[in-house]
Amino acid sequence: MRFTFLIYLLYISLFISCKQPEYHLTKIEGKQIGITDSLKNVSEIDSFIKPFRSHLNKDLDSVLAYSVGTYSRDDGKFNTAIGNFMADVIYEQSNPVFKSRTGHDIDMVLLSYGSIRTIVSKGDITTRTAFELMPFENNIVIVALKKPEIDKMLEYLCKAKKANPFSKLKLVIDQDYKLIEATIKNHKIEEDKTYYVATQDYLYNGGDNMTFFQPNDSLYKIDYKVRNAIIDYFKKTDTISPTIDDRFIQITP
Structure with missing residues (x-):
């Protein structure tokens, strides 16, 4: 019996001595590595991605249309040619889908x-132009709003004092x-009417x-x-030539 007890104690001692120590994270350190000319190219990686880069650049540089001028979001105080263009394009392209x-x-x-x-520069417009104009993966959504929400929207646009692009308003x-x-659409806003407003999912959220x-x-x-x-x-x-118009104006004495 005593011999069995000694074996039991020995087993416990061995078990305790074999137990792995516990480690706890006490500090994390890091440093920023800038992407500069000082970084050496890795020839194997360059060779691997070269065909993909060439194919992508070919698609991005394909000419889609022509711009008669250079257009910037800073060209006007309340509405701009490029802003009007973008909002009108969203209406023209998405309305048939929504209606169907x-x-x-x-x-x-x-x-x-x-x-x-x-900006959209004068000259050829390419697929790259579109990606630079809208680099984000924003989706078009249509929101059904009544007059109280429309009124809040109008209040926002007046207070913003900037050229937020819109169309049909x-x-x-x-x-x-x-x-x-x-x-x-040239009609006063009605109390009980439901208005279908197209926007970006980012703004909807x-x-x-x-x-x-x-x-x-x-x-x-x-x-x-x-x-x-x-x-x-x-x-x-074939050609775009957007303009600043009277969709958002300020009357001063």
């Missing part, structure tokens, strides 16, 4: 000033940025503080990226 699926027409389009990421404000008149899209009556996803709509429009259009 729902039987409704889009009433207006609203994008954001920040949606325009670069017209705004007139006074010198104090107060709304004088607003129409959608509250981007740029556009919180007026929620709550809403319905949300429609048409599986169409903003960039793809622009590319499709370029492909069917």
Whole structure:
């Protein structure tokens, strides 16, 4: 019996001595490695990606249309040629898709000033132009809104004091940025009407503080990226020559 007890103690001692020590993370260190000319190329990697790069550049540099001028989001105070162009393109390209699926027409389009990421230069327009203009994977969505939400949208646009692109909407404000008149498709905004507003999913989710899209009556996803709509429009259009117009103006004494 005593011999058995000694064996038991020996077993416990061996078990304890073989137990792995516990380690705990106490500190993490790191450093930034800048991507500069000082980094050496890896020939094996370059050789591997070369055919993919060549194919991609060929697609990106393919000419789709021609621009008669150079257009920037900073060309106007309340609306710009390039902003008007983008909003009008979203309407033209997405409305047939939306109507075929729902039987409704889009009433207006609203994008954001920040949606325009670069200029469109005079000359050839390529696929690369579209990617630079809209580098993000934003999708077009259509939101069903009633007048209270539309009113919040108009208040936002007046207070923003910038050229947020929109289409089929017209705004007139006074010198104090107060709304004088607003129409959608040249009609005054009706109390009980449902308005179908096309926008980016980023804005629908509250981007740029556009919180007026929620709550809403319905949300429609048409599986169409903003960039793809622009590319499709370029492909069917020989020449673009957008203009600044009267869709958003300020009347001063």
